[in-house]
Amino acid sequence: MTRTLDVSGLVINRAGLPVVRGVSLSAQKGQISVLLGANGAGKTTLLEGLSGIIPTSGGDIALNGRSVIAARAGERARAGLSHVEQGRTVFRQLSTEENLLVGMAPGADLADAYDLFPELLNRRGVRAGLLSGGEQQMLVIARSLLTRPEVILIDEMSAGLAPVVVQRLMAAVRRLADAGLAILLVEQFAALALRIADHAYVMRRGELVYDGLPQPLLADPDRLHHLYLGDVQAA
Amino acid sequence: MNALLTSAVAGLTAAGAYALLGVCAVFTFRLVAVVNFTGAAIGTAGTFSMIGFISLGVPLWPAVVLGILVGTLAGALIGLVMTQWFSEATATTKAAVTAALLVGIVALGLRLTGGQSPKEFPTLFPGSAFRLAGVEVTVASVLTVVLALVFTLLADAFLNRTRTGLHLRALSERPMAAELLGVRVRILALLVWAVTGAFTTFALMIIAPQRSPDFMSLSLLVVPALAAALVGAFRSFPLALAGGLTIGIVEGMSSAIDGISQYRGILPFFVILAVLLWSQRGARWDEAR
Structure with missing residues (x-):
């Protein structure tokens, strides 16, 4: 199996305190890896370290076998590591289509974005700030797709959205993985995310406490609960 | 009346320079979120x-080009400082940094140019362009106004019709989101600083012979520029x-009115005050209710 993203022993400090402590994980081509954990576990910090938003203090990040640990965020993006941040970071003053065009890589096709989310086609001339929350989330995922990434890191895409929209987004993410992308998905809706995932990680207090298949966690919600809260040792 | 018109026309050169500097201030703020x-x-x-180049024997127009190049590089250097160390800082911090840099540049400039002793500046565009209601309108006046107009139109077209313009608009709104999409934000930010450096240098070269030609006075033209940007x-x-x-035309007209002509320099401050009070009217109305 191709390990598109390989993270080993990653350490990230914030204000001098370790927030991510020696995390090793991978994201593989054609697979969704879901990263779960309670609030404050360090999931978002980990993604920010992976994409280069914040500096790391130790460990390595390799993309297709090449270390990108010293690269800036923009260089990592151009190398194929895309990050869909939490909070639906659309460019509010730009139209939907302009948002899509900002990061469009050579060879990318706008039609791919509209094919993934046909809802955006009728809204292409609308300023992104006027879109609904669900449409904005679709837009940032579609925008990421047009950078022609190999790995997409997606942070809390379902926050504040209606369940029907969340299911729509989950289906789209599954479709991206089936098309050959490696996805690392941070998600609070654990059950929904585990259902579409190929691999699962659980993080607690900056460390991985579960690294394995999603099915055991789906089958035993109590175990997941205990992993979140810390009453059970790592699998 | 004729005296007022003459003074208004005389204020056109300053007006064009204020307008160009103001548009450059808007350009910088919109694209790199810095009140510069x-x-x-x-x-x-x-x-x-x-x-300096002219005194070294360089002919006028090559010296102009070299001067613009220095202005471009100086702009890029300030941009480098801002993008390297303050890219994630708040707008207030960025503004404070540029204010501190202004003090530093003025101090250094006064030291290198011999204090506040005026220098003689060549008139780049001498002569009269045409007569307006019996008043001579200088080539310099027309040129500064046209330059300001061209920069306004070019900036607008560039931002709305080019891919780099789209990147700059994205960068101005969410620098990190733009960078995560692979946009080369640092290079673009440096480009903005360099371009505004080039245009402001050319504007000041045109206006310098008509102002108090010392480093401090010319540097403080930032006040009418920011007043224009605030409008x-x-x-x-x-x-x-x-x-x-x-601002430039009213400043020129006020020079013809005895009693207020010596205070015309404070006009930009009045404009700043008026715009700020006007912008606060909503809050005051809410409070009153």
């Missing part, structure tokens, strides 16, 4: 460099253009 206090000082550095709410190029032209 160093704009005029950068232009002043380029203008004094031109004088455009730091967003609208056409309103900043109109603001700069109005």
